Amino acid sequence: MRAIVPMIRTTVTVFLCIQFTLSSFSQSISFKNGKIEAGLGLGPSFFLGDLGGSYGKGKAFISDLDLSLTKFSLGAFLNIYPAEWLGFRLSVNHSHLEGNDNQVNLKGGREFSRWRRNQYFQSNILEGYFGIEIYPTVLLENYDGLKGKFRPYGITGVGAFHFNPKGYYYPNPSNQDEKQLVELKPLRLEGQGMTEYPGRKEYNLTQLEIPMGAGFKYFIKENVYIGLEVLHRKTFTDYIDDVSTKYIDPIYFPKYLKPADVPIATQLYNREPFRNISRPTTGKQRGDPKEMDSFFSTIIRFGWRLNGSFSPRARALKQIRCPVFY
Numbered sequence: 001m002r003a004i005v006p007m008i009r010t011t012v013t014v015f016l017c018i019q020f021t022l023s024s025f026s027q028s029i030s031f032k033n034g035k036i037e038a039g040l041g042l043g044p045s046f047f048l049g050d051l052g053g054s055y056g057k058g059k060a061f062i063s064d065l066d067l068s069l070t071k072f073s074l075g076a077f078l079n080i081y082p083a084e085w086l087g088f089r090l091s092v093n094h095s096h097l098e099g100n101d102n103q104v105n106l107k108g109g110r111e112f113s114r115w116r117r118n119q120y121f122q123s124n125i126l127e128g129y130f131g132i133e134i135y136p137t138v139l140l141e142n143y144d145g146l147k148g149k150f151r152p153y154g155i156t157g158v159g160a161f162h163f164n165p166k167g168y169y170y171p172n173p174s175n176q177d178e179k180q181l182v183e184l185k186p187l188r189l190e191g192q193g194m195t196e197y198p199g200r201k202e203y204n205l206t207q208l209e210i211p212m213g214a215g216f217k218y219f220i221k222e223n224v225y226i227g228l229e230v231l232h233r234k235t236f237t238d239y240i241d242d243v244s245t246k247y248i249d250p251i252y253f254p255k256y257l258k259p260a261d262v263p264i265a266t267q268l269y270n271r272e273p274f275r276n277i278s279r280p281t282t283g284k285q286r287g288d289p290k291e292m293d294s295f296f297s298t299i300i301r302f303g304w305r306l307n308g309s310f311s312p313r314a315r316a317l318k319q320i321r322c323p324v325f326y
Contacts, residue, residue, distance in 0.1 A: 037079040039303030041093070041229070045073040049293035050243040051099030051119055068103055071096040073297040079133070084141075087133035089155070095125040097163075097295055099241045117286065118271040121165045121184065121241040125295070127233070129159020129211050146219040146305070155231070156212040164205055165242040169264045173274065184242040187257065187265040190286065191248040194256055203239040210234040215301070223305040232296040240293040247281040 052069065075093030082088075099122075104115045135153045168179040185205065191197030215229030238244040253265045270281050 035081040035084075036306045037077075037081070037087075037303050038306060039077055039079075039301055041073075041075045041077065041091075041299040041301045043073055043297055043299040044070045045095040045097060045125075045295060045297040046070060047097040047099050047240070047293070047295050049099055049241045050238070050287040050291075051101055051121060051241045052103050052114070069098045069100060071098055073299065075299070077301075077303075079303070085135045085138040087135070087153075089131040089133060089157070090128075091131065091159075092128045093126075093297075095127070095295070095297060096122070097125055097240065098122040113285075116272055116275055116277055118274050119167070119241075119243055120271075121167050121243070122181075123163045123165045123240065125161055125163050127159055127161035127209065129157050129209065131155045131157030131159075131211060146222050146225075149219045150216060151218075152214070152216040154214045155229075156210070159209050159211055159233075160206060161209050161233070161235075162206045163240055165240065167242070167268055169267060173267070182264055182268075184268065185239075187261060187268060188253075189242060189248075189265060189269040190245055191252065194248075194252055196252055197248060200245065203237055207235055207237045209236075213296075215299075217301075217303070225301075225303050225305075227301040227303065229299045229301055230296065231299060233294055235292055235294050238287065238289055238292050240295070243287040245285075245287055245289045247284050247286050249282045 047069065073093055073095040075091055077089055077091040079090075080088045100120045101114045101118050102120065104111045106112065106115055133153050133155045135151050137152060141149065165184045166181050167184050169182045170176055170179050172178055185192075185203070188194060188202075191200045193202040194200070211231055211233050213229055213231035215227055215231075217225045217227040219225040247270060250266050250269060253262045253269075257265055272279070272281065
C-alpha cells in the first residue's frame with residue numbers, strides 16, 4: 001500500500017503537467033484565447049457638414065472646422081489580439097455634435113451665404129463599430145515585456161450610428177431668449193417624403209459609417225496603457241444636420257404636417273428673416289448634396305490588458321506550472 005501511494009501521486013503530477021502543457025500550447029495558437037484588452041476613451045468631437053465652417057467657400061475636413069462648437073465624446077472598447085501586430089476592436093461611443101451658421105467668420109467672401117442662411121442644429125450620436133487595428137512597428141520590438149513600449153497603429157472598420165437633429169424654434173421671434181428645442185426630421189424642411197419633391201426621400205436616423213484613423217499606445221505598466229487616437233467617420237448621409245439640398249415652397253407644409261407643426265416648419269426651413277433678409281428662396285440652394293456629412297473625434301484612451309503573458313492571471317498560473325517548464 002505504501003508503494004502504491006507515491007506512484008499515484010507521481011502519476012497525478014505527470015498527468016496534470018501534461019494537461020497544463022497541452023492547454024498552454026493550445027492557448028498560444030487559439031484565437032479565442034488571444035490577448036484581451038478593455039478600456040475607456042474620451043475627448044472632443046467635431047462635426048463636418050453643411051452648417052457653419054470657416055470663411056470663404058466651404059472646405060474639406062479640418063480646414064473648415066468650428067473649434068468653438070467642440071463637443072465631448074465618451075466611449076468604451078474591447079480588443080482581442082490574436083497576434084501583437086493585429087487587433088480586433090468592438091467599441092460603443094456617445095458623442096454630441098453641433099453646427100451653427102451664426103459662427104461663420106464674416107470676411108466679405110463666400111461665407112456670407114452661410115451666414116445669411118442662419119441655420120442651426122445639434123444632435124446626440126450613439127455609435128457602435130467593429131475595427132481592425134494594425135501595429136506596424138511590433139516586428140521591430142524586443143519581446144521582453146510591454147512596459148515603456150510605444151506602439152503606433154492604424155485602424156479602419158465598419159459600424160452604425162444613430163442621430164436625431166434638433167433646432168431652436170422661437171414662438172416669439174422678437175424675443176430670442178424664449179426658445180424651444182424641436183426635432184427637425186418630422187418637419188420635412190426640404191420636402192422629404194412629399195410627392196411634389198419625388199427625389200427627396202425621408203432619411204433614416206440610423207446610418208452606416210466607416211471609421212478610419214490612427215493613434216498610438218504607451219504602456220505605463222505591463223498591462224496598463226494610455227493612448228491618443230484621431231478617428232474619422234465617413235458616413236453615407238447628408239442629413240446629420242438636416243440640411244442637404246434646395247429650399248422648397250412652404251405652401252406644402254399644411255398638407256403633410258399637423259397644424260401645430262406648420263408655423264414651426266415655416267420658421268425653421270428659412271431663417272433668413274432673422275437676418276432681416278427677405279428674398280425668394282424656393283428652388284435656391286440650401287445645402288450641398290454632393291458632400292456627405294461626417295464627424296471625427298480626438299480620443300484619449302485608457303486601456304487594460306486582461307490576459308496574456310503579463311497579466312495578473314498569467315503570472316498566477318506560472319506559479320503552479322511544473323518546474324521543468326521554467
